[in-house]
Amino acid sequence: MQREIEMRGIPTVLITVSPEVSKQMRPPRAMYPRGFKIGNSLGRPGMADLHKQVLRDALSLLTGPPHPGEVIEFDYPEYGAEE
Amino acid sequence: MTQLSRKCVPFTPFDRELGRATVAIVTAAGVHRKDQPPFNIADELGDLTFRVIEADAQAGDLMVTHHHYDHADADRDINVVFPIDALRQLAAEGVIGGEAREHVGYMGYTMQLKRMYDETAPRIADEVDKRSRADAVILTGG
Numbered sequence: 507m508q509r510e511i512e513m514r515g516i517p518t519v520l521i522t523v524s525p526e527v528s529k530q531m532r533p534p535r536a537m538y539p540r541g542f543k544i545g546n547s548l549g550r551p552g553m554a555d556l557h558k559q560v561l562r563d564a565l566s567l568l569t570g571p572p573h574p575g576e577v578i579e580f581d582y583p584e585y586g587a588e589e
Numbered sequence: 590m591t592q593l594s595r596k597c598v599p600f601t602p603f604d605r606e607l608g609r610a611t612v613a614i615v616t617a618a619g620v621h622r623k624d625q626p627p628f629n630i631a632d633e634l635g636d637l638t639f640r641v642i643e644a645d646a647q648a649g650d651l652m653v654t655h656h657h658y659d660h661a662d663a664d665r666d667i668n669v670v671f672p673i674d675a676l677r678q679l680a681a682e683g684v685i686g687g688e689a690r691e692h693v694g695y696m697g698y699t700m701q702l703k704r705m706y707d708e709t710a711p712r713i714a715d716e717v718d719k720r721s722r723a724d725a726v727i728l729t730g731g
Contacts, residue, residue, distance in 0.1 A: 507615065507695075508728050509599050510710040514718045517603040518726040528730075532598045544658050547618075547729045548675065551666030557675040561727065562684060568725055569607055574598035 508533055519564045521547050525577040535567040536577040542585060549585055556584055605724060606686075613689035613723035615713060617697025617730050618663060618670035619655030622646060627654035628696040635699030637709045641716060642692040648674055657698040670729055689723035691716065697730060 512534045520536040522528040549556035621640040629636040651667045653660040663670045699705045
């Protein structure tokens with residue numbers, strides 16, 4: 507899906523919580539919020555500031571140095587460990 | 590046209606200012622408006638359709654239909670898979686130029702990968718390219 511949109515000339519960034527799987531898809535740009543579980547790509551419910559930060563970091567891959575095919579990891583301690 | 594090698598990474602450079610760019614969200618998490626037909630989770634092969642979510646949609650208008658991940662959190666706060674409020678906040682703060690005209694939701698689970706690639710993916714890309722007119726797209730899985 508991502509490759510199809512990118513090939514139309516629209517830059518894309520993937521937020522993934524399955525980095526190993528995503529890496530195999532050769533994403534143009536991808537980030538993995540470390541430790542976030544499936545269903546929590548941007549964080550937990552109600553963590554509006556965290557959602558914004560994750561989104562902002564994903565968008566930063568558009569303007570930063572390119573790492574095509576790689577999944578860049580970010581840490582967000584506020585996500586917290588599994589309950 | 591040459592077949593894209595699995596090793597090749599298509600890459601469109603982002604040539605503009607982020608603060609003037611419109612951004613769309615494309616999510617595989619099964620997000621759709623409550624007034625749209627839900628994704629067909631009874632179909633074992635997986636629903637290949639997608640839903641257009643227009644820029645005026647509010648978080649409360651949206652829901653998730655998906656049977657391959659635990660979406661209890663998304664049911665409480667759609668932003669955890671479809672960061673619409675966060676996107677709008679970033680637009681209000683000038684981090685991005687604005688929200689694109691449309692976002693897209695689909696159900697990323699499928700047993701029909703070839704049809705997803707050959708049919709659904711180009712259609713979603715067309716929607717994003719021609720109707721959403723997004724300068725950049727954020728994709729989320731679930």
